[in-house]
Amino acid sequence: MKKKRIIKEILEWSKTLLFALLISILISIFIFQPSIVSEASMEPTLEGESSFDADKVGDHVMIFKSAYILGKDPKYGDIVIIDSRVDRKRTLKDEFVDNPLVSRMINNNTDRRFWIKRVIGEAGDLLEFKEGKVYRNGVALVEDYIKEDMLYDFEPVVVPENHVFVMGDNRNISFDSRAIGSIPVENVLGKVFIRFYPLNKINMY
Numbered sequence: 001m002k003k004k005r006i007i008k009e010i011l012e013w014s015k016t017l018l019f020a021l022l023i024s025i026l027i028s029i030f031i032f033q034p035s036i037v038s039e040a041s042m043e044p045t046l047e048g049e050s051s052f053d054a055d056k057v058g059d060h061v062m063i064f065k066s067a068y069i070l071g072k073d074p075k076y077g078d079i080v081i082i083d084s085r086v087d088r089k090r091t092l093k094d095e096f097v098d099n100p101l102v103s104r105m106i107n108n109n110t111d112r113r114f115w116i117k118r119v120i121g122e123a124g125d126l127l128e129f130k131e132g133k134v135y136r137n138g139v140a141l142v143e144d145y146i147k148e149d150m151l152y153d154f155e156p157v158v159v160p161e162n163h164v165f166v167m168g169d170n171r172n173i174s175f176d177s178r179a180i181g182s183i184p185v186e187n188v189l190g191k192v193f194i195r196f197y198p199l200n201k202i203n204m205y
Contacts, residue, residue, distance in 0.1 A: 025096075025099060025102060028065075028100065029065065029095050029096060029099050030065055030066060030095075031064075031065055031066050032062055032063065032064060032065065033062070033063040033065055033099070033100065033189075033190060034060060034061070034062055034063070034100070035060075035061055035062075035063055035081060035100070035114070035116070035192075036049060036058045036059070036060055036061075037049065037058040037059045037060075037061060037116055038058055040170055041115070041116075041117070041168035041169075041170050041173060041174035041175065041176070042079070042116055042117070042118070042168050042169050042174075043147055043169065043170045044147050044169065044170075045079070045118075045145050045169045046058075046059045046061065046079070046116065046169075046192075046195065047059045047201075057198075059195050059197065059198070059201065060195065060196055060197035060198075061116070061192045061194065061195050061196070062192070062196055063081050063189070063190035063191065063192055063193070064190055064191050064192075064193045065189065065190040066190075067190060067191040067193075068185070068188055068189070068190060068191070073122070073185060074119045074122070074164050074185065074188050074191070075119060075122070076119055076120070076121075076122065077118065077119060078119045078191050079117070079118050079119075079191065079192040079205050080116070080117060080118075080119060080164075080166065080188050080189075080190065080191050080192065081114055081115070081116050081188075081189045081190050081191075081192065082114065082115050082116075082117060082166060082183050082187050082188050082189065083098070083113060083114060083187040083189060084113055084114070084115050084180060084187075085187070086180055086181060086183060086187060089186070090187060098113070098114075114189070115166075115168075115175070115176070116192060117167060117168050117174070117176050117177075118145070118166060118167060118168070118169060119164050119165070120134065120136070120141070120165050120166060120167045120177075121136060121157075121159045121164060121165030121182075122159060122164055122165075123159050123160065123161045123163055123164070124158070124159060124161070125137055125158070125159045125165070126138070126156060126157075126158050127156065127157050127158075127159065127165055128156040129150065129154050129156075132149045132150060133149075133150075134150070134167075145169050146169050146170075146171055147169060147170045147171070147172075148170075148171070148172065150171045150172065151172050152172065157177075157181075157182070159182050162184060162185050163182035163183060163184055163185065164182065164183050164185065164188060165177045165182050165183070166183055192205050193205055
């Protein structure tokens with residue numbers, strides 16, 4: 001009898017833990033998802049971990065996934081996480097497989113596919129580089145968040161319908177829309193709304 005009771009308790013706890021894991025995955029897919037900033041493309045706004053310095057830990061941020069799932073379009077200045085695979089259409093399966101919790105369980109390394117960048121242009125905008133500044137529809141952007149003035153120009157671009165143009169705040173080393181083009185809105189996975197680690201740099205965005 002005692003052995004049966006122990007087995008029953010183990011099964012009950014297992015079901016509870018499995019249910020909690022499922023809820024965690026669903027929350028991470030559709031509502032909030034933690035992420036670690038990699039590399040230095042968003043500095044000085046967000047510090048990234050370094051491939052060359054194991055002691056440098058990237059900022060930990062929380063992504064609000066529902067911001068765009070519910071139909072709200074990305075806006076100027078939003079710091080967003082994107083799927084850089086712009087040549088393929090995202091599916092609901094991607095939402096599950098690319099989730100950090102799921103990808104670790106199935107050993108699916110997705111870290112380099114997802115970039116954290118800032119929205120610079122929305123659909124229909126003309127973006128140009130002139131005299132060291134980015135111009136949007138003929139007006140120079142005031143960008144007090146960038147690390148330094150841009151050294152390299154880019155060809156003028158009109159952002160297509162249902163796309164956004166993103167750039168890193170560390171313009172001279174950032175790999176962004178200047179390299180892969182405008183980002184389909186469906187590839188914008190969520191908005192960074194808080195940096196929660198390191199504790200001395202907690203900030204809302």
